[in-house]
Amino acid sequence: MITDRLGKELLFFDGGMGTLLQEKGLAPGELPETWNMFRPEVIKEIHERYIEAGSDIVLTNTFGANALKFHADGCSLEEIVKTAVRLAKEAAAEADTVSTDSSGTRGEKRTVYTALDIGPTGKLLKPMGDLDFETAYEAFKEVMVWGEEAGADLIHIETMSDTYELKAAVLAAKENTSLPVFATAIFDERRKLLTGADVPSVIALLEGLRVDALGINCGMGPEQMLPVVEEYIKYSSLPVIVKPNAGLPKQIDGQTYYDVSPEEFSGFMEKIVSMGACVIGGCCGTTPEHIKAMTKRCRKSDIIRPSEKSDTIVSSYGQSVFLGNGSKIIGERINPTGKKKFKQALKDHDLEYILREGIAQQDSGAHILDVNVGLPDIDEISMMKETIQALQSVVNLPLQIDTVDAGAMEAALRIYNGKAMVNSVSGKQESMDKVFPLIQKYGGVVIGLTLDEEGIPGTAEGRVRIAERIISEAAKYGIKKKDIVIDALAMTISSEPDGAKVTLETLRRLRDELDVNTVLGVSNISFGLPARPVVNAAFYTMAMMNGLSAGIINPASEDMMKAWYAYHALMGLDANCETYINHYSNTQTANGGGTSSGTAQKTSASLKESIEKGLKEDAAVITEELSKTQEPLEIINAELIPALNHVGDGFEKGTVFLPQLLMSAEAAKSAFGILKDKMDKSGEVQEKIGTVVLATVKGDIHDIGKNIVKVLLENYSFDVIDLGKDVPPEQIVDTVLEKNVRLVGLSALMTTTVVSMEETIKLLREHAPQCKVMVGGAVLNQDYADMIGADFYGKDAMQSVRYAQGLFGC
Amino acid sequence: MTDRRMKEAVRYLGYGRNTADERTRMMIKDAFSEVEEAAGPKSICRIFDMEQDSDGRIMIGNISIESHRLSRNLRGCVKVVLFGATLGPGVDQLIRRTSLTDMSHAVIQQACAATILEEYCDKKQLELGDELEGEGLYLRPRFSPGYGDFDIHYQKPLMQMLDCAKTIGLTMTDSYMMTPSKSVTAVIGASPVKERCPVAGCEACDKTDCEFRR
Numbered sequence A: 001m002i003t004d005r006l007g008k009e010l011l012f013f014d015g016g017m018g019t020l021l022q023e024k025g026l027a028p029g030e031l032p033e034t035w036n037m038f039r040p041e042v043i044k045e046i047h048e049r050y051i052e053a054g055s056d057i058v059l060t061n062t063f064g065a066n067a068l069k070f071h072a073d074g075c076s077l078e079e080i081v082k083t084a085v086r087l088a089k090e091a092a093a094e095a096d097t098v099s100t101d102s103s104g105t106r107g108e109k110r111t112v113y114t115a116l117d118i119g120p121t122g123k124l125l126k127p128m129g130d131l132d133f134e135t136a137y138e139a140f141k142e143v144m145v146w147g148e149e150a151g152a153d154l155i156h157i158e159t160m161s162d163t164y165e166l167k168a169a170v171l172a173a174k175e176n177t178s179l180p181v182f183a184t185a186i187f188d189e190r191r192k193l194l195t196g197a198d199v200p201s202v203i204a205l206l207e208g209l210r211v212d213a214l215g216i217n218c219g220m221g222p223e224q225m226l227p228v229v230e231e232y233i234k235y236s237s238l239p240v241i242v243k244p245n246a247g248l249p250k251q252i253d254g255q256t257y258y259d260v261s262p263e264e265f266s267g268f269m270e271k272i273v274s275m276g277a278c279v280i281g282g283c284c285g286t287t288p289e290h291i292k293a294m295t296k297r298c299r300k301s302d303i304i305r306p307s308e309k310s311d312t313i314v315s316s317y318g319q320s321v322f323l324g325n326g327s328k329i330i331g332e333r334i335n336p337t338g339k340k341k342f343k344q345a346l347k348d349h350d351l352e353y354i355l356r357e358g359i360a361q362q363d364s365g366a367h368i369l370d371v372n373v374g375l376p377d378i379d380e381i382s383m384m385k386e387t388i389q390a391l392q393s394v395v396n397l398p399l400q401i402d403t404v405d406a407g408a409m410e411a412a413l414r415i416y417n418g419k420a421m422v423n424s425v426s427g428k429q430e431s432m433d434k435v436f437p438l439i440q441k442y443g444g445v446v447i448g449l450t451l452d453e454e455g456i457p458g459t460a461e462g463r464v465r466i467a468e469r470i471i472s473e474a475a476k477y478g479i480k481k482k483d484i485v486i487d488a489l490a491m492t493i494s495s496e497p498d499g500a501k502v503t504l505e506t507l508r509r510l511r512d513e514l515d516v517n518t519v520l521g522v523s524n525i526s527f528g529l530p531a532r533p534v535v536n537a538a539f540y541t542m543a544m545m546n547g548l549s550a551g552i553i554n555p556a557s558e559d560m561m562k563a564w565y566a567y568h569a570l571m572g573l574d575a576n577c578e579t580y581i582n583h584y585s586n587t588q589t590a591n592g593g594g595t596s597s598g599t600a601q602k603t604s605a606s607l608k609e610s611i612e613k614g615l616k617e618d619a620a621v622i623t624e625e626l627s628k629t630q631e632p633l634e635i636i637n638a639e640l641i642p643a644l645n646h647v648g649d650g651f652e653k654g655t656v657f658l659p660q661l662l663m664s665a666e667a668a669k670s671a672f673g674i675l676k677d678k679m680d681k682s683g684e685v686q687e688k689i690g691t692v693v694l695a696t697v698k699g700d701i702h703d704i705g706k707n708i709v710k711v712l713l714e715n716y717s718f719d720v721i722d723l724g725k726d727v728p729p730e731q732i733v734d735t736v737l738e739k740n741v742r743l744v745g746l747s748a749l750m751t752t753t754v755v756s757m758e759e760t761i762k763l764l765r766e767h768a769p770q771c772k773v774m775v776g777g778a779v780l781n782q783d784y785a786d787m788i789g790a791d792f793y794g795k796d797a798m799q800s801v802r803y804a805q806g807l808f809g810c
Numbered sequence B: 001m002t003d004r005r006m007k008e009a010v011r012y013l014g015y016g017r018n019t020a021d022e023r024t025r026m027m028i029k030d031a032f033s034e035v036e037e038a039a040g041p042k043s044i045c046r047i048f049d050m051e052q053d054s055d056g057r058i059m060i061g062n063i064s065i066e067s068h069r070l071s072r073n074l075r076g077c078v079k080v081v082l083f084g085a086t087l088g089p090g091v092d093q094l095i096r097r098t099s100l101t102d103m104s105h106a107v108i109q110q111a112c113a114a115t116i117l118e119e120y121c122d123k124k125q126l127e128l129g130d131e132l133e134g135e136g137l138y139l140r141p142r143f144s145p146g147y148g149d150f151d152i153h154y155q156k157p158l159m160q161m162l163d164c165a166k167t168i169g170l171t172m173t174d175s176y177m178m179t180p181s182k183s184v185t186a187v188i189g190a191s192p193v194k195e196r197c198p199v200a201g202c203e204a205c206d207k208t209d210c211e212f213r214r
Helices: A018-023 A032-038 A040-052 A077-098 A133-150 A163-176 A199-208 A222-235 A262-275 A288-298 A340-347 A351-364 A380-394 A406-415 A429-442 A460-476 A499-514 A522-526 A532-545 A558-570 A575-585 A607-612 A616-626 A632-653 A658-682 A704-715 A729-739 A751-767 A782-787 A797-807 B003-012 B022-038 B068-074 B089-101 B103-133 B152-162 B164-168
Strands: A057-059 A113-118 A154-160 A181-185 A213-217 A240-243 A249-252 A255-258 A312-315 A320-323 A328-334 A368-371 A399-402 A421-426 A445-449 A484-487 A517-521 A550-553 A690-696 A718-722 A743-747 A772-776 B042-052 B058-060 B063-065 B079-086 B183-191
Touching: A018 A032, A018 A040, A032 A040, A032 A077, A040 A057, A040 A077, A040 A288, A057 A077, A057 A154, A077 A113, A077 A133, A113 A133, A133 A163, A154 A163, A163 A181, A163 A199, A181 A240, A199 A213, A199 A222, A199 A312, A199 A320, A213 A222, A222 A240, A222 A262, A249 B042, A262 A288, A312 A445, A328 A351, A340 A351, A351 A368, A351 A380, A351 B089, A368 A380, A380 A399, A380 A406, A380 B089, A399 A406, A406 A429, A421 A429, A429 A445, A429 A460, A445 A460, A460 A484, A460 A499, A499 A517, A499 A522, A499 A532, A517 A522, A522 A532, A522 A550, A532 A550, A532 A558, A550 A558, A558 A575, A607 A616, A607 A632, A607 A658, A616 A632, A616 A658, A632 A658, A632 A797, A658 A704, A658 A797, A658 B022, A658 B103, A690 A704, A690 A729, A690 A797, A704 A718, A704 A743, A704 A797, A704 B089, A704 B103, A729 A743, A729 A751, A743 A751, A743 A797, A751 A772, A772 A797, B003 B022, B003 B103, B022 B089, B022 B103, B042 B068, B042 B103, B042 B152, B042 B164, B042 B183, B058 B068, B058 B079, B063 B152, B068 B183, B079 B103, B079 B152, B079 B164, B089 B103, B103 B183, B152 B164, B152 B183
Parallel strands: A057 A113, A113 A154, A154 A181, A181 A213, A213 A240, A328 A368, A328 A550, A368 A399, A399 A421, A421 A445, A445 A484, A484 A517, A517 A550, A690 A718, A690 A743, A743 A772
Antiparallel strands: A249 A255, A312 A320, B042 B058, B042 B079, B058 B063, B079 B183
C-alpha cells in the first residue's frame, strides 16, 4: 500500500501529459482522453518514460474524463477510464520486472502505483454557477468506481480551483471506493484559489474529510509556488504534495511553452523537499527530462515527516478563522428563539430576511455566524440546507451549524462549503454517539456542552470532568482536541448567585489544565435581570479575560462590541490599537456605503422631499417623527405615493435615471417598513393591490433586472412572490395556480434563455390561461416578446409597474 | 479616477448623454473601489493559425466558424488570438450581497464592474498588440460570440481551446452564460497590415438604436 510509505519516504509523481500529446500531434480542441482508445501506444509510452525517469506514481490519462466535461462521439466514458487505468497499470507492471531506478541501477525491484487522475468538471458549482453539488458528486463517483474496478491504486484529485467541487470529489471518493485519496488545488500568486479560498481553509477542509495527502499543483512554476508551499507546510498535519508547472506559460510563434529547464526545476524541487514536501512531481510543461532531473537530484534527500499542528480552524469557501488568538465573535442572530419576526420569516420561507440578518452581523463585526432554523412546524432539514446555501452565496464568513436534529446536522455538514463549526454535542453518551460519527466523516469544529445525563454540574470541577470525557470519547473517532471547543455554560445569576464565578473558573481551568478552546452563549448570564446589556458586557470582558476563545453574542449590541474592542486593545491583541482606532475614530461613517446621506437636514426636509432625493436614513427618521402625530395610511397617501409618482414620472420622461429611481425606492421602502411595524401593532392592514410572481427563467442566472422590478413593484403596494433565478417552468405554474396569481413577470438575459421563457409562457397558457405574462431582459424587444407570446414587454422597470397597475385597475 | 471611467459607468447606468448628479457620482466613485477590491482579474490568450475559405468560413484548429460579421472583421488576418478574461467570482458575490440591502448601490456596482472589465480587456489587448507588433502583426478589434451573427454557441469550443476553466476560472452554464458573470471571451484577428485602432467596441456594433451606445 502506498499509504505505508506516504510521509515516511519521498515519493515521486510523474509530469505533464498535455504538452507531450501535443508534440505527438494532438490538435487544438481535440480531447486528450480519446487517445486512450485511438493511440493507446502513445499513452503507454509516456507512462513508461516517466517510470523510467523515476516516478513512483503515474497518473492515468483521465484528467478531463467526467460526464460533465467529456463529450466525444463514439466513445464510452467507462471504456476511456478503464482503458486509461489499464495502460498505466501495464506500464507499472513492466517496471516491476524491468525495474530501473533513476540512477541507472538495474535489478532492484520497484513498485509503481497507478493513480486515477481526477480533474475538475470545468463547470462552476452553485451558487456561483449552475452545477448542483450532487450532480458534481455523481459525475466524480462513476469515474472513481470505474477506476477502482479497473485496479487503480489511489485516487488523485487535482487542479481544483473551488473548495466546493473539491469537497464533492473527495466525498465521492471516500463514500464509494476504499482507495487512498490525494487531493491538490490550484493557487495563484495571491495564495488564493480562483474562487477565493486561502491555504488554511483548503487544508482545514481536506483534513476534515480525511484525505491521505494534500497539496498544490499547476498554476505556477516552482519558484512562484514557494510561498504557497511554505504555508502548506506550516498548517498541514498531513503529507504535502507539490507539483508545479515548468514555469509560467509563454507563447512564441503561436505555440505555448514553459521555460523552466529540467536542471532549474530539479533545483527548486530540492528546496521544496527541504521545506517539508513529501510527494513531488510536475504539472503542465514538465517532461520526463524534468522528472528525471528531479528524481536524480532529490532521491537521496531526507524528508521532514509531517507533524501534528494544533491550530483550530473553521473555514468557508472564502476564508479561514483561527480560534485561540484573542476572542472570536459568533453572531447569534440567525435563530428564531424569542424572535417573532424571524419565526414568521421561517414560516413564510423568507430567506432574504435571514440573509439580511447575516449581512448585518458581518457588517457589525462577527467572525462566524450561528445558524439555527429549528421551529416545530417546519421541515428543518430542507430549511437548513437552503439557508446554508443561500447564506454562502452572500456571506463569506464560516458558519456554525446549530441544531439538535441529527438529520439536519448531517444534511448541513454535507452541503456546507468549508469546515463548519457545529453546535453541539454534550457529555451525554447518546449525544456523542450521534454527533461524533458526523464530525468524523465530514470534518468540523464541534462545541462540547459541559452537561451530561446528570445535568449541569454546579461546580467547575464537574464541568471540567465532562469536558475531559468529551475529549477522550472524541479521540475514539480520531477527532482531535483542536477540533473541540468546550462550552463552559453561562447560567443566569438571577437564580444562581455563583453562576458567573463557576463559569469563569471553568473557562480558566479549561484553558490552563486542558488547553482546549472555549465558547459561551454570553448573554444567558443576565436572564431575568433588568438592563441586561450592563451585566452582559461586564461578564463578556471577564470571560475573555479567563480565556474565552469565542463568544456567541449579538454583534449589533453596542455594549458587547465596546467590550470586545476594548478588551483586545487593552490586552495587546490589537496591534497598535489599529482595529480599535479604525472602528471608533470614524463611527459616523462606519455603517453605510460611505456616501453622504445628508442627515444634517433631517428636520427641515419633508418626507416627500427626502424620498424624491433618495435619502434613506432621512426618510426613516422623518417617518418615525411623523407617525407620532399622523396615521400610517395618511402618511402613505399624502407623502409616500406622491413622491413615488413624481420620481416615476421623471424616470419616464428621462429626467430621472435608474440609480435615482432606485434610491427613491429604497428610501420609500425604509419609510414603508416603519409604517408597517406601526400598522402591525395596531392591527391595521394596508391593502395590497395584487400579487405578482417574479422569476428569472430556467437556465438564466442573472437576476439584477428582476430584482429592480421587484423593488419597484413592492413600492407600489404589490405583493411580490419572488421565485428567484433559474426557475423551472413547472414551479412558476404551480405557484400561479396555488396562489391564484393574475400576473407573472419573467426575465431572461440571453437568446439562449429566452427559449425557456417561451416554454414557461406555453405552460402557463395551458394551465393558467387567465394569468397575464410580462417579460423583460437585455435581448428582448417588442417583436421578440410577441413572437414568444407574452402579453406585455417592459422596456424598463417602470413600464412593468405601469402595466401591473393597469391590469389591477389602479 | 479618470473622467473616461466615470463617463463609461454613467453610460452603463442609462444616462445617455446626460450627466449624473454629484451624489450619484460619489456613489459611483465608492462603487469603483468596492468592485476593485472584490475583483481578481485574470486573462488568457492563445494564438492560432487561421484560414478563411472563399465562402468566408473561418477555420481555427479543429473548429470552423460561419459568421459574416466575424469574417469581415478577420479579412486579411493570418492568425487569431483567442482571448478570455474575467473579474472573478468575488464581484458577482459583492453585487449579489448588495442587491439584498440596496438595489441602487447594486446597479451602480454592476455598471462599475462592466467598466472595469472593458478597461481590463483593453489594457490586455494593447499589451498583446505591442508584443505582436514585434512579429509584424497588428490586432483587429476584439469580437465576441453573441455579437451580430457570431453565434453564441461558438463560445463552447472557444472556451475549450483556451482551457479557461482551469487557467482563469472561467466557465459556462448549460445555457451559455459565463460564470463568473463579469467575463469576456473574444476572437481577435492579427493581420500583417496595420489598419485602424484595435480597441473599439461599441462604435463597431450594428445595433445603432442601442440606448447604451457610446
